[in-house]
Amino acid sequence: MTYTTQVVVIGGGQAGLAAGYHLRRLGLDFVILDAQSAPGGAWQHAWDSLHLFSPAAYSSLPGRLMPSQSGETYPDAQHVVEYLTDYEKRYELPVERPVRVLGVHRDGGLLRVETDSGTWYARAAISATGTWWRPFLPAIPGHAAFEGRQLHTVEYRSPADFAGQRVIVVGGGNSGAQIAADLAHDTDLTWVTQRPPRFLADDIDGRALFDAATARRRALEEGRTDTGGVASLGDIVAVPPVREARDRGLLKASPMFSRLVPGGVEWVDGTRAEADTIIWCTGFRPALAHLAPLGLRGARGHIATEGTRAVGEPRLHLLGYGDWTGPASATLIGVGRTAREAAHQIARRLSA
Structure with missing residues (x-):
């Protein structure tokens, strides 16, 4: 099957939904392709005791405050899944699942998005696949020798x-x-x-971390000394x-x-x-294999960006992978701002 739309969003977790919210507000035609069989992104696969770093009101996507969780100052992962599920329904976001994106290709004036259930042609794409799906294991001598x-x-x-x-x-x-x-x-x-x-100091939670990331972004934009952001706190x-x-x-x-x-x-x-x-517990790398056909990755595996836009392919935006795609963009509260910027840049480009 072949489909056409203005924008394809790859990934239906928090970053993909935030992008969908702003694309909908701008009146663009788009689809969100999610490889998962249910809403909730990576949160539905988290360990049982995982809780957010911030109270619910400070862990929200654009347009909809996360409701508090009874008996919990910091909501657990299941509460986040329920919130994302409700968010998707509330804004009637066009999520197709389970759809696995195999590759994004240039095809004349369009981007061709090949999936396991058909081909999408679009004038722009947002990659929002995150990092959970690409766990990193360090190369330690004797790795294969351990019998446990x-x-x-x-x-x-x-x-x-x-x-x-x-x-x-x-x-x-x-x-x-x-x-x-x-x-x-x-x-x-x-x-x-x-x-x-x-x-970090006991009174610091996600609210303070977001403020630190925002302050660092402003300092860099204004040419002032780098504050160090979140890393300076612990x-x-x-x-x-x-x-x-x-x-x-x-x-x-x-x-x-x-x-x-x-x-x-x-x-x-x-x-x-x-x-x-x-x-x-050694971290993750960006899940970007679907972008390999575009030939954009540098020596260290990252794709060069200006804001969220890929330098080597201006029709492509990357959202939610970490500070290199926007300060705090890998967090619930932080991704909204960069999602808005990406959506507005795409809208301006399409209108031109």
């Missing part, structure tokens, strides 16, 4: 799956700290970080479970080991720790 179980953040669900085990959690960011706190009570836990963990938001485990002395980080051995890990001085499971 290894998994990434995306595969973790509940501490009940590891009760009584010797578990090593690798990663000094928010995911590593939250999963380590989750496991600290019922496992023999070793938490390993590349550098000493940097906890690496780990002290959400209640993390704070509790830290204050009870359960989150004591060890430095990064040098290699894996059959029964666990080994540090450069020969010290070893035994493990049944290693959980790699």
